[in-house]
Amino acid sequence: MVPALSGDSPGGHGTDEVGRTARTRVRRLPDLAVHDRAALHAILDAGRVGHLAIxxxxxxxxxxxxxxxDGERVLVHGSTGSRLFRHLAAGAPACLTVTQLDGLVLARSAFASSMNYRCAMVLGRAATVDDEAKLAALERITEHLLPGRWARLRPPSAxxxxxxxxxxxxxxxCSVKVSAxxxxxxxxxxxxxxxAGVVPVVESLGAPEPDPALRFDLPPPEW
Incomplete structure (x- = not known):
């Protein structure tokens, strides 16, 4: 179990550099490694989807x-019927990777072409958020994906x-690698x-598409 949400407090890791352990040291192109914890936070805060590997x-x-x-931890959620999540809850080691693609780097040869990106990798074991903190954790995830949405939703049922x-x-x-x-x-x-040059890649939210079953004349969410 883990305690209630910590907000944005450092949680004991705020001054630690990232990428300094044997498992997280960048070996391929080590000059791209970033050891600033603020950079780790920025990459995680900018993303919406991560890849969880076990x-x-x-x-x-x-x-x-x-x-x-959430401060110095990452929250994820899934079904209690999910084999993956049950495996994680049982203490299986995991790796969460979040990548922000910033551009296609077009060189004069295919060999030298590459991508500009910001990537964060988190290693460790997940802990189950207890029942008292679960609702606040779900709100945190919802608000990260689309700020302001939680207050408009029907409250979750028991x-x-x-x-x-x-x-x-x-x-x-954790490990952070940035190519630019x-x-x-x-x-x-x-x-x-x-x-030769860089073709920027920008993520954006498009025009909302209403549900055909929408029964009320309501404005779409704003961001």
Whole structure:
């Protein structure tokens, strides 16, 4: 079990650098590693979907999940009937990865082409959020995905809450990697008549599409 929500308090890890353990040290292109904990928070706060990976027996699985950062932990939720979530609740080690794609880096060769991105990786074991804190945790996740939504929703029923498992992973062992900038072509490729540069990738919310079964004349959510 874990205690009630901690808000944005440091929770004991606020001054620690990330990516300094043997398991989280960036080995491939180590100059892209970022050790600032604020950068870790910013990447997690900017994302909405993470990929949660575990190994069940001899088979690895990676599942996309909605999440929210709560201080120095990440909250995820799923069905109590989910084999993955039951496995995590039992203490299986896990890896949560959140990636923000910022651009396609188009070099003069396929070999030198790459992407600009911000990536955070969280290692650890999840703990079950207790019943007293579960409702607040679900609100935290909902508000992260679309701020202001929770207050407009029908409150969850006791049956719905009982059918939902909320887990928390501490931000104790993490890694951050950031790639940015233009192509890094070798000098001998600069004379090739090929356009090179960066194509930005921007995530945005589109125009709301009302449910055909909507019975009331209501404005769509604002953000």
């Amino acid at each position: 190994v069940d027996g001899d088979q690895p699985y990676a599942v996309p999940v909605g999440y929210a950062r 049956k719905e809450i009982a059918a939902t498992l909320v887990l928390a992973m501490p931000l104790a062992e 900038g233009p192509p890094d072509d070798p000098d001998e490729d600069l004379d090739h008549p090929v356009w």
